[in-house]
Amino acid sequence: MPIRPRTxxxxxxxxxxxxxxxxxxxxxxxxETPGATPSPTVPATPSPATSASPSGGPSASGSAAAxxxxxxxxxxxxxxxxxxxxxxxxxxxxxxxxxxAQIVSSxxxxxxxxxxxxxxxxxxxxxxxxxxxxxxxxMPDDASLSDxxxxxxxxxxxxxxxxxxxxxxxxxxxxxxxxxERMLYAHEYxxxxxxxxxxxxxxxxxxxxxDSDRQLARQALVEGDAYVGMTYWLQQHLSPVExxxxxxxxxxxxxxxxxxxxxxxxSGQILFPAINGLTWVLGIQQAGGWEAVDAAFAExxxxxEQILHPEKWETREAPIAVELPEDLAERLGDGWKVALExxxxxxxxxxxxxxxxxLSPFQPPPPAAAVGWGGDxxxxxxxxxxxxxxxWRTAWDSESEAEEFLGAATEAxxxxxxxxxxxxxxxxxxxLVGSSEDVLARAAEAAGQTGG
Numbered sequence: 001m002p003i004r005p006r007t008x009x010x011x012x013x014x015x016x017x018x019x020x021x022x023x024x025x026x027x028x029x030x031x032e033t034p035g036a037t038p039s040p041t042v043p044a045t046p047s048p049a050t051s052a053s054p055s056g057g058p059s060a061s062g063s064a065a066a067x068x069x070x071x072x073x074x075x076x077x078x079x080x081x082x083x084x085x086x087x088x089x090x091x092x093x094x095x096x097x098x099x100x101a102q103i104v105s106s107x108x109x110x111x112x113x114x115x116x117x118x119x120x121x122x123x124x125x126x127x128x129x130x131x132x133x134x135x136x137x138x139m140p141d142d143a144s145l146s147d148x149x150x151x152x153x154x155x156x157x158x159x160x161x162x163x164x165x166x167x168x169x170x171x172x173x174x175x176x177x178x179x180x181e182r183m184l185y186a187h188e189y190x191x192x193x194x195x196x197x198x199x200x201x202x203x204x205x206x207x208x209x210x211d212s213d214r215q216l217a218r219q220a221l222v223e224g225d226a227y228v229g230m231t232y233w234l235q236q237h238l239s240p241v242e243x244x245x246x247x248x249x250x251x252x253x254x255x256x257x258x259x260x261x262x263x264x265x266x267s268g269q270i271l272f273p274a275i276n277g278l279t280w281v282l283g284i285q286q287a288g289g290w291e292a293v294d295a296a297f298a299e300x301x302x303x304x305e306q307i308l309h310p311e312k313w314e315t316r317e318a319p320i321a322v323e324l325p326e327d328l329a330e331r332l333g334d335g336w337k338v339a340l341e342x343x344x345x346x347x348x349x350x351x352x353x354x355x356x357x358x359l360s361p362f363q364p365p366p367p368a369a370a371v372g373w374g375g376d377x378x379x380x381x382x383x384x385x386x387x388x389x390x391x392w393r394t395a396w397d398s399e400s401e402a403e404e405f406l407g408a409a410t411e412a413x414x415x416x417x418x419x420x421x422x423x424x425x426x427x428x429x430x431x432l433v434g435s436s437e438d439v440l441a442r443a444a445e446a447a448g449q450t451g452g
Contacts, residue, residue, distance in 0.1 A: 083182055084099070091190055126146055132340065217302060221281065228293075304347035328379060338381055374396050379391045389442075389443040390432065393447075402424055423449040425449075
């Protein structure tokens with residue numbers, strides 16, 4: 001259930017990714033790759049827009065005029081206009097409407113993010129996902145999903161662009177607009193350009209709420225594009241001293257510790273678009289230039305599988321449509337209802353099978369048992385007297401891959417918050433979990449899977 005459709009600058013992730021990718025994000029010259037951004041170079045002199053450092057003191061590389069904290073709206077306007085021009089030139093997208101940024105404190109951004117969680121996710125749906133994640137052993141019983149989301153966003157997010165209001169926010173802990181704030185603004189401003197050219201709300205419509213895998217794939221395109229463009233901006237418009245200032249902020253033990261406390265199924269939903277999206281879009285951009293990235297917005301990715309395996313994106317291997325019985329709740333008995341349906345996809349299945357969430361852009365491969373995913377559909381059902389059930393149908397590219405997943409999934413069911421069963425039929429694997437053995441038996445019958 002990724003947060004949608006707002007676009008987020010994840011500061012800790014962003015800084016670590018930039019540190020690791022700084023040497024890698026160097027595109028060929030335009031003569032080698034049509035439409036590619038020229039090879040970025042780090043200037044030997046400070047950028048004219050250098051302002052106060054986040055600590056409130058002058059930037060080590062800035063001139064006296066440039067390093068002074070911006071005291072007037074005119075100063076801020078000049079800074080933003082310069083970054084706007086730089087980002088437009090790098091990304092090749094022109095501004096169609098003026099974009100205004102709001103510099104906010106940690107408390108203000110926290111309030112904005114908490115409101116975003118409430119508005120994006122109805123309380124009933126949030127409760128259903130909480131039950132699903134607990135049922136599948138993905139979240140502790142004493143954790144509140146709402147609190148987990150807010151804690152994650154407040155500890156990791158440093159910028160926000162909201163397409164629904166066309167509002168752009170950048171965090172400044174000291175109230176200044178220094179090198180880090182300009183970096184975050186460059187990232188979020190690119191989201192504004194995306195919105196003006198590609199319509200981010202149409203790209204991530206509300207009906208994706210029951211297909212979190214497709215939603216993650218779309219977010220990987222949006223965030224990856226902004227991270228690649230922002231990294232070019234860093235390389236071209238920051239001095240070596242400024243770059244070091246940015247990278248030093250990536251060593252934030254409090255943010256890293258906070259991330260460790262977040263269940264991987266939740267942290268993965270915000271880190272996948274940032275980290276996997278960055279490497280995926282970088283491959284597209286370096287192979288075909290920004291025109292190829294623009295084309296991806298016209299024909300966006302449909303699954304996390306396409307992000308994890310770029311060759312499947314190149315061949316446009318579409319997910320298999322998987323359906324559950326329409327009368328599943330009725331089959332379970334009176335008083336039952338489907339609280340949610342979703343498609344988890346390869347990435348989230350990999351987390352369930354034990355994949356670690358890494359902050360490195362050089363991600364480990366997904367668990368072997370998750371590879372070969374073709375499609376899936378999961379339902380969380382609520383019944384009388386707090387009874388519940390999970391029915392999960394998965395489809396695989398081959399029988400051998402289905403068998404491999406069956407073995408790993410059967411073992412993973414040991415972590416479920418209730419008795420579970422697994423069944424295989426050709427290339428389909430069914431997973432069932434119930435609040436009791438009786439509920440489990442009825443769920444198996446309702447799913448038409450009573451053997452095996």
